[in-house]
Amino acid sequence: MxxxxxxxxxxxxxxxxxxxxxxxxxxxxxxxxxxxxxxxxxxxxxxxxxxxxxxxxxxxxxxxxxxxxxxxxxxxxxxxxxxxxxxxxxxxxxxxxxxxxxxxxxxxxxxxxxxxxxxxxxxxxxxxxxxxxxxxxxxxxxxxxxxxxxxxxxxxxxxxxxxxxxxxxxxxxxxxxxxxxxxxxxxxxxxxxxxxGPGTLAHFLNVQFRADLTEPLRGRRFVMCYTISGKSRSGLLPVNNADEWLLHVPYEPDRAAEFTPEHCASLVRTAAGVDDLDVTIEGVASWESAxxxxxxxxxxxxxxxxxxxxxxxxxxxxxxxxxxxxxxxxxxxxxxxxxxxxxxxxxxxxxxxxxxxxxxxxxxxxxxSKDRPRLAGGPSPAPDPRIKPDPVVTFGQVYRSAAVEADAAGGDPLWEPEPTGRPGTRAPHVIVKRDGRLVSTLDLYGDAFVLLCGPQGTAAADAVARAARKAGVTVETAVIGRDVHPVAVDLCRAHGLTPAGALLVRPDGFVAWRSAGPPAGSDDLGGLFDRLLCRSADAPAEVADRVAG
Missing domain, CATH: 3.50.50.60 (FAD/NAD(P)-binding domain)
Known part of the structure; x- marks a missing residue:
């Protein structure tokens, strides 16, 4: 060795x-x-x-x-x-x-x-x-x-x-x-x-092919076209909207040998609806939907x-x-x-x-996946009510952290329709001006902890700065109205802050701590970073939200 x-x-x-x-x-x-x-x-x-x-x-x-x-x-x-x-x-x-x-x-x-x-x-x-x-x-x-x-x-x-x-x-x-x-x-x-989990749902082949589908495409620009012709069902996906395509074809693994280049080309012609289509099969890959x-x-x-x-x-x-x-x-x-x-x-x-x-x-x-057959006149006329509506799905599940349970007012700890600045969630996106450029507040995050302060948030900024120095942690500070300037949006409101409040964001863009107003004299921030960074066995990672102003 x-x-x-x-x-x-x-x-x-x-x-x-x-x-x-x-x-x-x-x-x-x-x-x-x-x-x-x-x-x-x-x-x-x-x-x-x-x-x-x-x-x-x-x-x-x-x-x-x-x-x-x-x-x-x-x-x-x-x-x-x-x-x-x-x-x-x-x-x-x-x-x-x-x-x-x-x-x-x-x-x-x-x-x-x-x-x-x-x-x-x-x-x-x-x-x-x-x-x-x-x-x-x-x-x-x-x-x-x-x-x-x-x-x-x-x-x-x-x-x-x-x-x-x-x-x-x-x-x-x-x-x-x-x-x-x-x-x-x-x-x-x-x-x-x-x-x-539910396990295997179906088996598919991805057929990568080249064929000029400009004419049957008729200028449409879709993500996928499900094609249903008799017993033949497939999904047609454009690679370049012209002559490079993928075809998703259901199949049984024990019959994989039947999917020769000739058979795959025939499936492509059926999906395209062009009997004499010139087709070049460039690759076939199997995958399991599960x-x-x-x-x-x-x-x-x-x-x-x-x-x-x-x-x-x-x-x-x-x-x-x-x-x-x-x-x-x-x-x-x-x-x-x-x-x-x-x-x-x-x-x-x-x-x-x-x-x-x-x-x-x-x-x-x-x-x-189970809902898609409705497109072809499946048994159910409406989507499953358990499906989360857009934009909750596209944004809620990818931005919500499970670090915090649902608050006392109720709600799902994983799904939020819009970021609000609540600790445990992905920080809100607001367009601001910084160094003369329009940027998103999300562009402030990524390399270190960032403290976003209201225009009167000196006390909060000083308290967190002291805690950071004590812990030896680098914290970048952005003050609303000084380092970042709101453009047509109330930045404090978007983050659940008063002008004297502050919000601490983790390097991954999730909110770790928030004080809607100035920290009270009884607020203990001395061990804030020890708790956030699990620096001792009895200090599990936690987030904190001080709502009172």
Whole structure:
């Protein structure tokens, strides 16, 4: 066994979530090693919906503009909506018009009142190379063609065993291991962590093909077209709105041999409604539509993220986006612990905050998947009442933290229609002017704790500054009216503050503490950061909200 150099974090899996984890860690100054058994990235388009919250995170990581410049992102920028038709050339049978339809990727007004940026439709095989490039720029050691074969953990770290493409075995000593190695996660299986949920819903083939569908498309710009012709049912997805496409086809795994290139081409012609269509099949990939959540997201120094932690139907494009948010949540916490700013107990909050979100998201994805047959005149004329209406789904579940229970007035601890500044929730988005530029308040967050103060919030700012100095924690301060200037919006009202109040935001953009007015003399802020960062065994992470002015 060859000894490898120590690395703070090893990430098993070099797909979208693993690469995002490496990039986010790098942004926080933490080196990581990514081990991926495949020699390179998948060329298959696969997932393509990058939701608003994930785009916010990529914006912070500095890759939003590049992502929106990818070929598929530019080609699909105007696409929205889901339709059903006999075929692409045939009669339309219905369209998804319910209030939750924006989960299909329409960017329309996403950036207008809830977020700094909106949806982007960009295929995964274009997103992943961008993540790989930037993760490497931030110090990640990317080892493709290297398979994780096992690991052992102890009180001081994890010993990871790998095998490279040449068959050489290596032992890597790391402080923490992140399993982002997909639905069949070896990391999860070695931890003996089971999964719960409805299980397998269906099996599909993704048929990647090239054909000129300009004429039957008739200028339409949809996200997906369900085609129903006799017993043939499929989903047609544009890659460039012209001659690059994907076809989702249901199939039985024991009959996979029947899906020859010729048969797949025939299915494409049926879906297009053009009998003599010239079709080139470029690839076929199988996938399982299922709903499952791991019973635990962590065991000791090992964590699960992405498909290793949960699988869900692609309806709503929640799967990879939920994984990206997990990577972001985990990255700043690992960085805080590795940099000596937080106690190891902070890492326990990863599961407490993210697993309930994953459970709720899987439930919604499954409900949406089962709802889609209505497009073709299915048995139910109305959507399942358990489906959360838009924009609660598109924003509530991705912004709400499970760190805080529902308040005394009632409500769901995971779903909020609009951020209000309440601790435990993602901080509100408000357009402000800073250094002569219009920015979102969300652009203030990401690298450190940020204290947002009202224009008369000197007492609150001083109290938090003293607590930060005592704890040795860096806190950036932004004073309303001095450092940031509201534009057509009452910034204090949006955050639940009086002019003398203040609000503390975590590095991941979630509210950690709020005082609507000036802190009272009895308010104990001396141990605020010890509590937030779990610096002692008897100081679990908590958030606080002082509503009284």
């Amino acid at each position: 060859n000894a490898a150099a120590d690395t703070p974090v090893v990430i098993a899996g070099g797909s979208l979530v693993g690469l995002a984890t490496a990039l986010f860690l790098g942004r926080h100054g933490v080196r990581s090693m990514v081990v991926e058994r495949n020699e390179g990235l998948s060329p298959h388009p696969r997932a393509r919906g990058v939701n608003a919250r994930a785009m916010e995170l990529f914006r912070w990581a500095g890759i939003e503009d590049e992502l929106r410049s990818m070929p598929s992102a530019k080609a699909l920028a105007g696409n929205s909506g889901i339709i059903a038709a006999e075929s692409l050339a045939g009669k339309e049978m219905g369209a998804l018009k319910e209030g939750y339809h924006r989960d299909t990727g329409a960017a329309d007004d996403d950036a207008g009142w809830l977020g700094a940026t909106g949806w982007c439709l960009c295929h995964q095989h274009e997103v992943e190379p961008l993540l790989r490039e930037h993760a490497a720029r931030h110090g990640a050691d990317l080892r493709f063609g290297t398979e994780l074969t096992g690991f052992e953990q102890d009180a001081d770290g994890v010993t990871v065993r790998t095998r490279d493409a040449a068959g050489a075995e290596h032992s890597i000593r790391t402080a923490y291991l992140v399993g982002a190695d997909g639905a069949g996660s070896l990391v999860r299986r070695l931890l003996d962590i089971g999964m719960d 709903g499952r959540v791991a019973r635990s997201f962590a065991a000791g120094r090992v964590f699960l993220a992405g498909d290793a932690a949960h699988v869900m139907p692609p309806t709503g494009a929640y799967g990879s986006n939920t994984g990206v948010q997990e990577a972001h949540n985990l990255a700043w916490k690992l960085a805080a612990v590795l940099h000596g700013q937080a106690g190891p107990g902070l890492l326990d909050t990863y599961e407490r905050e993210r697993r309930p979100v994953a459970e709720a998201t899987v439930e919604q994805a499954v409900l949406r």
